Amino acid sequence: MGGADRMQVDWYRSFTEAVKWKSLSKAAVKLNLTQPAVSKHIRSLEEAFGVELFRRGASGVELTEAGMRFLQRIAPVVAEIESIKTEMREFAERPNYILGSLPSVAAHVLPGKLRELHDARYPLAVSVRPTSGELLEGVLNGAFDAALIDEPAAGRLWSRELFTEHFVAIFPEGHRFSGCEELSIAELAEESFVFTGFCNIRERVTEAAGKYGYKPAVKLEVDSYDYLLGMITVGNDITVLPELFRKQAKRLGLKSALIKECGLRRTISLVARTAETGSKMFRLLNSGVPQEYLAQTP
Known part of the structure; x- marks a missing residue:
């Protein structure tokens, strides 16, 4: 937008403020301008259109008939320009x-x-x-501004816990665990498992099982959560997944039970390259987390 176009907008704003306050001096104060500047804007408008917009008197300014018609046409334009400015300012302040x-x-x-x-x-x-691990690498190399992870972050990254959840055992309808609300790792010793191959759940379950003297019998590893749950629906095996999967398992007709085991929980944390970015992201995300999973935060 060129200088003349910007000046025209200022002319219009000087005009509408003068109408509002019935005073060029008060309009100047509201616009943070000098009174001569506002007077010049009004004169420029009158010269541009070849009409008199105000009658000036000792008590202030009053609109002429032409001024009233001009106000009807220009007031919506000024309001729209102010709305656009506000909207663009909001976009400039929003994170991407x-x-x-x-x-x-x-x-x-x-x-x-x-x-x-x-x-x-x-x-x-x-x-x-x-x-x-891949998410942390992405934050460190700048591919992501922040990430949601389930393991400790590198020391130089900003980090804040978002929520903590149990793991659940998921099994088909009619399994011997049907009707159980809670299970321990010790009770899973005779089961055969299906796990995903791209997360650390298998390692965590194996570590917990070692405390009871057994190693889980892993029948299969798959590369998809959907395929994993599909395998459970057609067999007698079980799997262990974060509690977030409980509703999805129920929709598939599967049963689940909380695994109550000391230290066997998953904490999802938000990590970011800077504290400023992390704090902004945390405020954006925290309200969207289901209340039952919210961690205590300062």
Whole structure:
């Protein structure tokens, strides 16, 4: 937009403020201008249109007939310009982040929040990676502004816990564990397992089982959570997944039980390259997390 165009907008604003306050001096104060500047804007308008817009008197200024007609036409224009300025200012202040996420969190936690952010015109792109290690690497090399991970972050990254959840054993209808609300790792010793091959659940279950003197019998590893649950629906094997999968398992007709085992829980943390980015992202995301999973935060 050229200088003359910008000046015209200023002319219009000087005109509408003078009408509002019936005073060029008061209009000047509201616009943070000098009175001679406002007077010059009004004269420029009158010269441009070849009409007199105000009658000036001791008590202030009053609109002429031409001025009243001009006000009817220009007031909506000025209001629209102010609205555009406000909207553009909001866009300039909104973050445009890339968030890395584990598949389970992306599928079960983020969709509702992403809709909220989209409706509020806060652009947030999500990129899914199968492991926390890949997500951490993405934050460190600048591919992501922040990421949602389930293991300790590198020391030089900002980090904040978002929520903590149990793991659950998932098994088919009619399994001997049907009707159980809770299970221990010790009770799973005679079971055969199906795991995914791209996360550390198998390692964590194996470590916990070692405390009871056994190593889990792993029948199969697959590369998809959907395929994993599909395998459980057609067999007698079980799997162990984060609690977020409980609703999805129920929709498939599967049963689940909380695994109550000391130290066997998963904490999802938000990590970011800077404290400023991390704090902003935390505020955006925290309200979208289901209340039952919220961690205590300062």
